[in-house]
Amino acid sequence: MESQTLPYIALGITVAFSVGIAMVILVLNRLLGPHRMNAEKGAPFECGSDPVDSPGKRVNVRFYVVAIFFVVFDIEAVFLFPWAVLYRELLATPAFGMLALAEVVVFLGILAMGLWYVWGKGALDWAFDAPASRRNHG
Amino acid sequence: MTDPIVSAMVFYALAAFTLVAAGFVALSGNIVHSAFALFATLFGVAGLYAYLSADLLAVVQMLVYVGGISVLVLFAVMLTSGLDGPLTSNPTFRLGGGIVLMLAVAAAAFVAATAVPSGVESAAVPTTAAIGDALLGAYVLPFEVVSVVLLAALVGAVTLARGYKGGHR
Numbered sequence: 352m353e354s355q356t357l358p359y360i361a362l363g364i365t366v367a368f369s370v371g372i373a374m375v376i377l378v379l380n381r382l383l384g385p386h387r388m389n390a391e392k393g394a395p396f397e398c399g400s401d402p403v404d405s406p407g408k409r410v411n412v413r414f415y416v417v418a419i420f421f422v423v424f425d426i427e428a429v430f431l432f433p434w435a436v437l438y439r440e441l442l443a444t445p446a447f448g449m450l451a452l453a454e455v456v457v458f459l460g461i462l463a464m465g466l467w468y469v470w471g472k473g474a475l476d477w478a479f480d481a482p483a484s485r486r487n488h489g
Numbered sequence: 490m491t492d493p494i495v496s497a498m499v500f501y502a503l504a505a506f507t508l509v510a511a512g513f514v515a516l517s518g519n520i521v522h523s524a525f526a527l528f529a530t531l532f533g534v535a536g537l538y539a540y541l542s543a544d545l546l547a548v549v550q551m552l553v554y555v556g557g558i559s560v561l562v563l564f565a566v567m568l569t570s571g572l573d574g575p576l577t578s579n580p581t582f583r584l585g586g587g588i589v590l591m592l593a594v595a596a597a598a599f600v601a602a603t604a605v606p607s608g609v610e611s612a613a614v615p616t617t618a619a620i621g622d623a624l625l626g627a628y629v630l631p632f633e634v635v636s637v638v639l640l641a642a643l644v645g646a647v648t649l650a651r652g653y654k655g656g657h658r
Contacts, residue, residue: 359539363499410567412650418564419646422557423639429549430635433621440618441625451625454632461636465643474647 416474427462431455503540507533524566528559545617 395402434455442448469475510529517523535550624632 362539410564412568415561415564415568416646416650418557418561420643422553422561423642423646425553425557427636427639429552430624430632432548433545433617433624435621436617437621437625454625454629457633458636461633461640462643465640468640469643469647472647474650 413477420469420474423465424462427459430458500537500540503533503536507537520566521563524559524563527562528555531555531559542616544615545620548617 397403434451438448438451441451507530510526510533513526514523514530517526531550531554535547535555538544538547538550
């Protein structure tokens with residue numbers, strides 16, 4: 352029982368520590384730093400350049416496609432976790448180990464076909480429809 | 490959890506965090522703030538999953554919902570036109586209807602909670618290995634079919650993006 356809750360306690364300490372450090376930095380900054388506000392400081396920081404546009408504008412739909420790809424491969428990674436937890440144990444019996452490897456290779460192979468398709472279609476290519484992108488960039 | 494009092498404290502802290510964040514999602518006047526508060530809400534739900542010893546589910550919640558779906562939601566916000574003014578979300582606040590809905594949900598939750606026998610112990614074992622065992626053994630066909638479903642999602646995303654590229658929406 353103790354050994355089950357211990358990792359969660361460690362996780363909780365890690366979260367509390369990182370959140371606490373962030374809070375301490377913000378509070379110390381507020382307490383110790385000088386506060387001389389002006390319009391220059393109030394402007395959004397965009398890597399040192401002057402802001403070119405309102406942030407409320409629509410962004411290119413390209414970002415959404417990339418986000419969907421990210422979620423798909425994210426879910427792929429999720430399904431690898433239970434496999435990875437078991438794999439070392441299964442390797443003790445070579446037949447089981449090979450079977451588990453084959454199962455995951457099929458799983459990854461089908462998704463690799465998807466990656467190959469997406470790549471072949473040029474959807475990973477950032478400039479694959481540059482004129483349209485320029486047209487929609489606002 | 491070993492000590493029931495500590496356990497209850499952890500639960501109420503997680504539940505309060507989730508509820509405050511969810512309230513911020515519902516009540517914030519800025520839709521981008523709502524989207525970021527949704528990150529916190531989903532994070533709190535992941536904490537509740539971990540509290541219930543559903544370790545794999547907590548990790549999935551973190552990776553897919555906090556890490557992935559939230560980004561999709563944020564992009565959906567950024568892709569929506571007419572958000573130049575930050576005060577376009579939650580233009581109305583209906584207190585009466587909200588209270589009625591809250592009471593209805595609470596009553597439904599109470600009925601559902603009393604329908605199952607109380608005092609069900611959460612399985613205190615890590616679930617990941619058992620789920621992996623099921624996925625590689627009895628449920629290997631669904632496991633492989635998942636990759637086909639994900640493949641379909643990829644192809645669908647590309648097809649939609651190409652359709653957009655044509656410009657004849």
